[in-house]
Amino acid sequence: MGQNSSPHKPNRTEVLAVTGMAQNVVASSPERDDKLWFDDGTVVLVVQDTEFRVYRGLLEDQFPIFKNLLSLPQPVTHDRDNHRDYPCPVVTHASSCKNLCARRSRPFRRAFASGTSTTWPDVEKEALDYLKMLFPSALSRPTISWPPKGFHPSSAIVVVNIARLTGKHSLLPIALYRCCQLDANITQGFIYSDGYRETLSWEDLGRCFVARSRLTQETYRLYTRSFLAASDTSRRRKEPCRSNNTCWEAVAAKKFFTVANGTADSLEHPLPFVHLEDHLPDDVRDTTFCDTCWKMFRECEEEEHRVLWQRLPSFFGLDLLNWG
Numbered sequence: 001m002g003q004n005s006s007p008h009k010p011n012r013t014e015v016l017a018v019t020g021m022a023q024n025v026v027a028s029s030p031e032r033d034d035k036l037w038f039d040d041g042t043v044v045l046v047v048q049d050t051e052f053r054v055y056r057g058l059l060e061d062q063f064p065i066f067k068n069l070l071s072l073p074q075p076v077t078h079d080r081d082n083h084r085d086y087p088c089p090v091v092t093h094a095s096s097c098k099n100l101c102a103r104r105s106r107p108f109r110r111a112f113a114s115g116t117s118t119t120w121p122d123v124e125k126e127a128l129d130y131l132k133m134l135f136p137s138a139l140s141r142p143t144i145s146w147p148p149k150g151f152h153p154s155s156a157i158v159v160v161n162i163a164r165l166t167g168k169h170s171l172l173p174i175a176l177y178r179c180c181q182l183d184a185n186i187t188q189g190f191i192y193s194d195g196y197r198e199t200l201s202w203e204d205l206g207r208c209f210v211a212r213s214r215l216t217q218e219t220y221r222l223y224t225r226s227f228l229a230a231s232d233t234s235r236r237r238k239e240p241c242r243s244n245n246t247c248w249e250a251v252a253a254k255k256f257f258t259v260a261n262g263t264a265d266s267l268e269h270p271l272p273f274v275h276l277e278d279h280l281p282d283d284v285r286d287t288t289f290c291d292t293c294w295k296m297f298r299e300c301e302e303e304e305h306r307v308l309w310q311r312l313p314s315f316f317g318l319d320l321l322n323w324g
């Protein structure tokens, strides 16, 4: 894993989220969670419409992110509408907390029900292992296609935020790349079933816009370079064309670039790791190259895919050790 192993430092958004809320009274009247309300608890969490009062030490132990968030100055806060005093820090509406302590989150409940630190790391590891499978750092045929059943494509936004929060930066290149495939969702964010909206940070949104156009350029460069490599005489000697080399005559080359150019209309998003052949209707495919030449072209594309995959983190300003 190439991510930084040092403890997560809260980014600007998180800092604003915490300081902003700490300075204010609780705006509405959240419902108290009776099971996770300890009268001698040392921190109050307000997550959407539910408030929890739990122990700061245990919270930080189970969810290390709170260690950073709660290290910031926390003024004593009170609920003006309900005349409730909170002589302890109140954390409200932190989007970063939502992922971890959603109202029905089993890890969150189990963490406090058991009072031990053995459950959450296991659950966290299981969840992150699953995400690593969906957002691999190696270029390989995915075992699960994206988005998996029950996932919306904009779930990639949540994965980016989780990767940022947990420091699992090896998830970022593919998660951000998936974000580049989104339409308006990229700015609208991922909307949970209860209406809560989670968005990319402005920084990551900017990275996606820049990377999207660069990856689209790369998609076409990749077609061109693969064509030039596949048309190389020495390569073609190894696997002779089945159409007596007509696949590589000038007229055929012109046809190839017409076909490649034609995919621009159907490519709304950069898809540099998808074979050109896969974009073409069967009749166009079958009249462009013979099977042997398509196979050779695919091999050339795959060489380009490997090179581009190595460079993928750099498109998002990431420098990861052990990537790929």
Ligand SMILES: [Zn+2]
Pocket: 240, 241, 242, 243, 244, 245, 246, 247, 289, 290, 291, 292, 293, 294
């Ligand atoms: Zn051929």
